[in-house]
Amino acid sequence: LKSGKIEFSPCHEHMCTGPMAGVISPSMLVYVVENQTHGIKCFSNLNEGRGKVLRMGAYSPEVLEKLRWMESTLGPTIKAALEAMGGVDVRAILAKALHMGDDGHNRLDAASVLWTTQLAPYIAKTAKDSATAFETIKFLGDNALSILNPVMAGCKSMTAAAHNIEGSTIVTIMARNGTDFGVKVSGLGDQWFTAQSPIVKALYFPGFTEADACRDIGDSVITETAGIGGFAMATAPALVTFIGGVPKDAINTTLDMYEITHTEHKYFTIPFLDFRGTPTGIDIRKVVEKQIAPRANTGVAHKDPGVGQVGAGVVTLPMSPFEDALVAYADKYGF
Amino acid sequence: LKSGKIEFSPCHEHMCTGPMAGVISPSMLVYVVENQTHGIKCFSNLNEGRGKVLRMGAYSPEVLEKLRWMESTLGPTIKAALEAMGGVDVRAILAKALHMGDDGHNRLDAASVLWTTQLAPYIAKTAKDSATAFETIKFLGDNALSILNPVMAGCKSMTAAAHNIEGSTIVTIMARNGTDFGVKVSGLGDQWFTAQSPIVKALYFPGFTEADACRDIGDSVITETAGIGGFAMATAPALVTFIGGVPKDAINTTLDMYEITHTEHKYFTIPFLDFRGTPTGIDIRKVVEKQIAPRANTGVAHKDPGVGQVGAGVVTLPMSPFEDALVAYADKYGF
Numbered sequence: 001l002k003s004g005k006i007e008f009s010p011c012h013e014h015m016c017t018g019p020m021a022g023v024i025s026p027s028m029l030v031y032v033v034e035n036q037t038h039g040i041k042c043f044s045n046l047n048e049g050r051g052k053v054l055r056m057g058a059y060s061p062e063v064l065e066k067l068r069w070m071e072s073t074l075g076p077t078i079k080a081a082l083e084a085m086g087g088v089d090v091r092a093i094l095a096k097a098l099h100m101g102d103d104g105h106n107r108l109d110a111a112s113v114l115w116t117t118q119l120a121p122y123i124a125k126t127a128k129d130s131a132t133a134f135e136t137i138k139f140l141g142d143n144a145l146s147i148l149n150p151v152m153a154g155c156k157s158m159t160a161a162a163h164n165i166e167g168s169t170i171v172t173i174m175a176r177n178g179t180d181f182g183v184k185v186s187g188l189g190d191q192w193f194t195a196q197s198p199i200v201k202a203l204y205f206p207g208f209t210e211a212d213a214c215r216d217i218g219d220s221v222i223t224e225t226a227g228i229g230g231f232a233m234a235t236a237p238a239l240v241t242f243i244g245g246v247p248k249d250a251i252n253t254t255l256d257m258y259e260i261t262h263t264e265h266k267y268f269t270i271p272f273l274d275f276r277g278t279p280t281g282i283d284i285r286k287v288v289e290k291q292i293a294p295r296a297n298t299g300v301a302h303k304d305p306g307v308g309q310v311g312a313g314v315v316t317l318p319m320s321p322f323e324d325a326l327v328a329y330a331d332k333y334g335f
Numbered sequence: 336l337k338s339g340k341i342e343f344s345p346c347h348e349h350m351c352t353g354p355m356a357g358v359i360s361p362s363m364l365v366y367v368v369e370n371q372t373h374g375i376k377c378f379s380n381l382n383e384g385r386g387k388v389l390r391m392g393a394y395s396p397e398v399l400e401k402l403r404w405m406e407s408t409l410g411p412t413i414k415a416a417l418e419a420m421g422g423v424d425v426r427a428i429l430a431k432a433l434h435m436g437d438d439g440h441n442r443l444d445a446a447s448v449l450w451t452t453q454l455a456p457y458i459a460k461t462a463k464d465s466a467t468a469f470e471t472i473k474f475l476g477d478n479a480l481s482i483l484n485p486v487m488a489g490c491k492s493m494t495a496a497a498h499n500i501e502g503s504t505i506v507t508i509m510a511r512n513g514t515d516f517g518v519k520v521s522g523l524g525d526q527w528f529t530a531q532s533p534i535v536k537a538l539y540f541p542g543f544t545e546a547d548a549c550r551d552i553g554d555s556v557i558t559e560t561a562g563i564g565g566f567a568m569a570t571a572p573a574l575v576t577f578i579g580g581v582p583k584d585a586i587n588t589t590l591d592m593y594e595i596t597h598t599e600h601k602y603f604t605i606p607f608l609d610f611r612g613t614p615t616g617i618d619i620r621k622v623v624e625k626q627i628a629p630r631a632n633t634g635v636a637h638k639d640p641g642v643g644q645v646g647a648g649v650v651t652l653p654m655s656p657f658e659d660a661l662v663a664y665a666d667k668y669g670f
Contacts, residue, residue, distance in 0.1 A: 099573035099605070100445050101435040110435050113448045117476040118453035121426055124468035141452040183596035209603070238434035239604035247606055270573035271436070271609065 015221040016043045017152040027076035031150045035157035058305035077136040081122035090154040098334030103236035106297035112118040116140040117149040144180030155226035169315035171282040178217035183321040193321035203244035214301040227280030230297040231257040235270045260286040287322040352487040352554040364410035366485045370492035377492040379484035386580030388486040393640035412471040416457035425489040438571035440564030441632035450482040451475040490561035506617040513552035528656035538579035549636040562615030564591040565632040570605045595621040622657040
């Protein structure tokens with residue numbers, strides 16, 4: 001890396017999303033998720049599961065061996081199944097999962113088993129042998145976040161449709177990289193508005209504390225940008241066992257997010273709020289006027305490479321990028 | 336049947352449970368569900384899915400063909416997978432599913448995909464060929480009630496542990512057969528207390544109305560007897576899209592059932608009620624004193640054989656069997 005021979009750029013600038021460190025290299029197999037209404041294709045890598053995963057500086061033999069298995073076995077097996085079944089409707093799975101206690105970001109227990117259940121028969125049919133079918137289905141079914149990456153790409157394909165609309169104050173990208181938090185706004189083109197990435201208020205896995213935590217990291221906050229995740233927490237009360245707090249906090253977070261969003265989602269609804277649509281489309285004017293920053297559900301990575309996820313919680317995102325964006329908006333549009 | 340050569344008796348008298356008409360013949364493969372704490376084994380047939388299914392008088396070629404496929408292919412394939420994996424923990428699946436919007440009776444969307452996801456890798460590994468693995472996994476995954484039958488047998492194995500306890504006023508069996516509703520009470524041995532089976536307040540599938548409805552039918556009310564189903568409705572707000580009403584009705588039903596039950600469940604909890612245990616153990620004294628009859632979530636069968644399920648709803652069970660049981664209790668124990 002020090003040699004400068006490897007070029008880096010944010011996933012979002014390649015229509016990609018990656019959870020946590022989000023490392024995607026040119027040789028990796030990716031999911032292709034298409035917004036068919038708007039003809040937008042987005043991409044994500046395959047979820048590696050908990051424990052030791054790839055990050056900058058984290059490339060132990062264990063990590064590399066798993067990645068090689070993912071490239072040689074998992075990826076091609078899923079690819080054959082997806083081709084045989086003609087693809088999966090990610091939005092339909094998400095809509096159903098929100099009625100099954102998922103928030104769509106930190107809790108994807110339901111979506112991941114729905115995903116596994118849809119893929120499994122086609123994996124059994126098309127895998128090169130029954131041992132490969134066994135290990136592929138088991139890996140997908142045992143990982144409660146196996147659908148996270150295609151969900152993120154799906155969310156990006158939704159928010160990307162709203163980008164570059166003249167005069168729009170809607171946020172179309174939020175992302176963090178462990179150092180910075182950045183925002184893009186529909187009517188403000190490709191400019192990033194950034195601040196230092198925050199520390200997450202988290203419930204830590206046994207043996208870890210806040211002293212182990214990396215600052216907030218990953219592209220997965222694209223889910224909140226699209227109206228799910230922290231914004232849909234009211235539908236996921238059981239999530240508090242994983243991130244801390246009580247079920248009422250979950251409802252309050254969703255209710256707060258209605259204050260800063262433009263609309264209620266047509267497809268993603270919350271049974272306990274009488275099937276009200278999730279708060280969708282963060283409006284920088286509302287964020288600044290009401291001084292309510294968006295909140296996200298998120299995983300927490302260890303500050304040192306090679307350890308992996310150490311907890312999960314809720315993070316209040318920094319206010320200044322939204323304020324800076326509103327100033328830039330006033331400059332550009334003369335309000 | 337008219338010849339009298341075929342002998343009938345209730346599933347419950349053979350430690351069995353069957354949904355709707357609940358026809359189980361000696362040649363059928365059954366699930367074996369064991370309460371390991373108490374060494375009680377219960378049994379259920381395999382779920383046939385929606386549409387045309389076996390009932391008294393309903394044995395069209397389509398029904399028989401499916402049953403033959405279930406006996407020759409589905410059953411043996413599931414059996415091999417269950418043996419390879421050493422069984423499935425039905426109670427653990429239920430506990431998780433109650434945090435995923437299932438009530439455990441009428442809505443088993445989550446439990447059925449968890450069940451399918453656990454079985455699928457072992458089906459892929461042990462099925463006689465990949466086509467058999469494909470059709471078996473697909474049948475389980477497409478049927479939102481695929482786990483209903485083992486859940487019912489599991490519930491029976493729980494309530495059976497409470498049966499025949501001297502002096503106990505707890506209900507250990509409730510069942511309906513389309514004509515009668517019957518109750519057994521722990522301290523009153525093998526006596527049935529019965530009344531006419533009620534009509535269900537239901538939301539009907541397109542094309543059907545209450546005029547098509549059979550009176551309340553099936554052993555599945557063993558779920559309410561064990562503290563889930565209608566008793567756990569507060570955890571399943573999305574169920575109202577299937578049975579009618581609004582999410583508040585679901586919460587109110589659960590709250591009412593606390594009035595007539597002995598305890599709160601240790602393993603089955605309701606996130607939205609701050610993880611309170613489900614109301615468990617119907618006490619005939621409380622039912623009669625408060626004049627609150629148990630309520631059940633249930634499917635509705637067509638009154639004519641051969642049509643299958645036509646709707647789903649909530650039924651308030653008749654009061655008189657609980658009153659009759661309390662009189663019998665007073666007679667027996669001299670209170």
